[in-house]
Amino acid sequence: MGSQLKRLTMYNEVKNLFEKGLRISQISRSTGLDRKTVRKYLRMNDLEFQGHLSSIACRRRKLEDYEEFVRGRIRQCPDCSAAQVEDWLKEQYPELDDISIRTVYSFVQQVRHKYNLVKPGKTWRQYHPVEQLPYGKQAQVDFGEAWMQTIDDKRIKVYFMVTILSRSRQKSVLCCLQPVTARFAVEAHEHAFQSFRGIPDTVVYDQDSVLVRQENHGAIRVIFKCCVSGLSP
Known part of the structure; x- marks a missing residue:
């Protein structure tokens, strides 16, 4: 499931649980979301939430301009964490000061997958195409x-x-x-x-x-x- 779809699913679940009468703390325990996130979702209507998803997508696209920098740092330090990459980005590029760690983490994972930059001791899950079936099968x-x-x-x-x-x-x-x-x-x-x-x-x-x-x-x-x-x- 993509990250946008996951957020949409959790947003709907938060609204559903709240309408059933659950308190914020109960919704937080049920969904695994932070209480601040639960409150934020409850304050939003559907249109505002769509705008929220669009803003996240824009922030991720903004990081695409720094893909070579991130790839180079990961190659130099294969075991680096997303938090370290965030520090390097903000030290080198002050205009990225408002980028969140979650956005950086997602982008780092994307770069690792794209260039097969696996952390030491970790392997990617392998996927294989399924043989195409005949029409109507x-x-x-x-x-x-x-x-x-x-x-x-x-x-x-x-x-x-x-x-x-x-x-x-x-x-x-x-x-x-x-x-x-x-x-x-x-x-x-x-x-x-x-x-x-x-x-x-x-x-x-x-x-x-x-x-x-x-x-x-x-x-x-x-x-x-x-x-x-x-x-x-």
């Missing part, structure tokens, strides 16, 4: 929730199911205002298959608790029956 399903703004400036929680075809990346989304149920999942599948004008050979689920009826040592019984007329796998 597989779809991926995920469930989620998000706070959205209504036309009268109220916030409502929306639940949804997303279906994505693995090869073409064509997407189908169905939303509701209540927590997802097995009935809604069936309707969302039918909606997706109608949109795709076909049914994929296999469907991969990230969260299957909505559909699983019983599990016994790996044997799974599923509450799932989808009837879409006029379509074939």
Whole structure:
């Protein structure tokens, strides 16, 4: 998950917990955020938070002009910390005095990954491309929730199911205002298959608790029956 998406997720979680009646200290313990950050998020509306994310992105872009300097220092001192890089930057470039340690840390990690400047004793996690599947072979399903703004400036929680075809990346989304149920999942599948004008050979689920009826040592019984007329796998 990217840093912007993580911040957005935490912002929505803070708002959600506050609306449930939790105090700032309780929200802080639940989310792992500092109390100051919780208070800051609670003071913001959605538009102000988007501006906050944009300002963070601008600060990171500002550091791109100093990439060669950071890369050179990391090569000279492979074991250096982000705090040390921050000190070097501010000593050399006074105009960066307002850059936060979090921004520097993220940029240092970006430079290390880009140029494979691994800290001694640490290795990067290796990722390998997955073999591309034929069209119509597989779809991926995920469930989620998000706070959205209504036309009268109220916030409502929306639940949804997303279906994505693995090869073409064509997407189908169905939303509701209540927590997802097995009935809604069936309707969302039918909606997706109608949109795709076909049914994929296999469907991969990230969260299957909505559909699983019983599990016994790996044997799974599923509450799932989808009837879409006029379509074939």
